[in-house]
Every structure is written in C-alpha cells, then in structure tokens.
Amino acid sequence: MTEKLHLEDLNPGDVFKSGEYTLEADEIKTFARQYDPQPFHLDEEAARDTFFQGLAASGWHTCAITMRLFVESVPIAGGLIGAGSDVAWSQPTRPGDVLHVVSTILDITPSRSKPDRGIVTIQSDTVNQRDELCQRAVSRVLAFRRG
C-alpha cells in the first residue's frame, strides 16, 4: 500500500503513471446505451458512415476510464475530490485500445480561507497503445495538509 500524499507532499512537476486499461467494443456499447446513445458509439455498422468512420467510445467514457486509472495511480489522502476539469478530446478511443494515463502536477494553490487545504491542478493525458494522445484533462483537485 502506497503512503497517501498530503498537500505538502505534492510539487509542480511531479508525475504519476497509471497501469493499463483495455477497452472492448462491448463496454463501449454498454456505456453508450446508458449515457451517450448515438450511432457512432452503439454499433459498428451504423458508425461506419459517420464522422468517426467506425465505432468510437463516448468522450465521457474516456473520461470515466481516465478517472479509474487516475484513482489507481495518484494516492492523495482523503481521496480524489474534483472541483472541475477542462477536457479536450484529440482523437476517440476505439475497441481494442490499451489506454494508460500520465498525470503531471501543474500548480498548487493553498486555500486563502481554509488553511488546512489547497487546490492541486493536475494534467492527465490519456494515451493509447501507439502513444497517441486521445484526451488531455486539466483537473482541479482538493488536497489536505497533514494533521
């Protein structure tokens, strides 16, 4: 078990690399049926003549997988509690993709009103098996001081 990290343990430039997540067609369709029911996320045949030219995961599905890998790789004490995130999708994730996430701390801002905490700005890049960037998310996450 990794020691949990507090605000004072974190520094701009710190990098966390996640494990891998293999995305299958069935999972793409299951997520889409419930949360993003559009032809290019639901069915290979229907996806062929769309913008994506083949089955592609919902961008929000890529976000969800990224969170899973983020939770497993960035051990902040008290958990990963987000205030917000700026997400950009440079290309879709696809069936058979093996994804990992590289998270880099960009900035740390201590709270002015609450001295026990601060906001950590973290960039999380979601990368496929060809080292292509699929998604970049810059998130604002809460972290607490020790004690």
Next chain:
Amino acid sequence: MTEKLHLEDLNPGDVFKSGEYTLEADEIKTFARQYDPQPFHLDEEAARDTFFQGLAASGWHTCAITMRLFVESVPIAGGLIGAGSDVAWSQPTRPGDVLHVVSTILDITPSRSKPDRGIVTIQSDTVNQRDELCQRAVSRVLAFRRG
C-alpha cells in the same frame, strides 16, 4: 421527431431544456465500482465520514447523465460530437436526485479551414429537483452546414 439542426439554424442565446433523470443509489455505486472506486461513491456507511458526508455520485457520472439528457434535448444534425468541455462541479449529485439539463448556446465559430462546419460553444447546466446547480459544463461541439 424533431427536425435536426444545422450550423445555420443555431444562434447564441438559443436554449434547450431536457427531460428529467432520476438518479438512484444503486446506479451511483455501479458506476463507481467500474470507474471511480472511492468510498464516498461506493457505500453509504463509508461515505458518512468523508468530505461528502454521505453517498455522492462521481462527478464523471454526473457528466455521463448530463450527456444523456443533452443528446435527448439538443438535436444537432450528424450527432453531438464534442471537441472538449470545461466542467465545474458546484455540488455533488445524490441518491434520489431528479436531474435536468438546461443548455444555452454561448457562441458559434465557423471553421476557417473547413467551410462546411463550425464549433458551437454550449453551456449545459445540470440542475437538481431543488433548482440547485450541480454542474456547469461549457462544451465545444461540432455542427455542419446543410447540404
């Protein structure tokens, strides 16, 4: 079936209001087990002594539900294809919440390189049954001209 909207049909200030989505505790836990396995999203008892003081949905789960309501309420021709989104969570969504989404077009930018398309900037507010804002997402979505 609503007529599908093209780039030239959309104007800043246009508002789209979605139907409702009822969020249950089981769905919060199912999503969290797969994509955001943290105590405050997984179990009422374990959530009690955390920052959220009770079971709360993952912010990414709120994003996913927002997308569902967005797809059902904003009929853009060719589908809703996002380039990115800036999401801010002002409060969590909870078991029993009845959510809806109000989407407002903020801006339309025709593409310089591809005259058949443009980027529509849309603010989607996810609101609960007490009219409290839970999430604001400002998304960049592709739209195409007719023909």
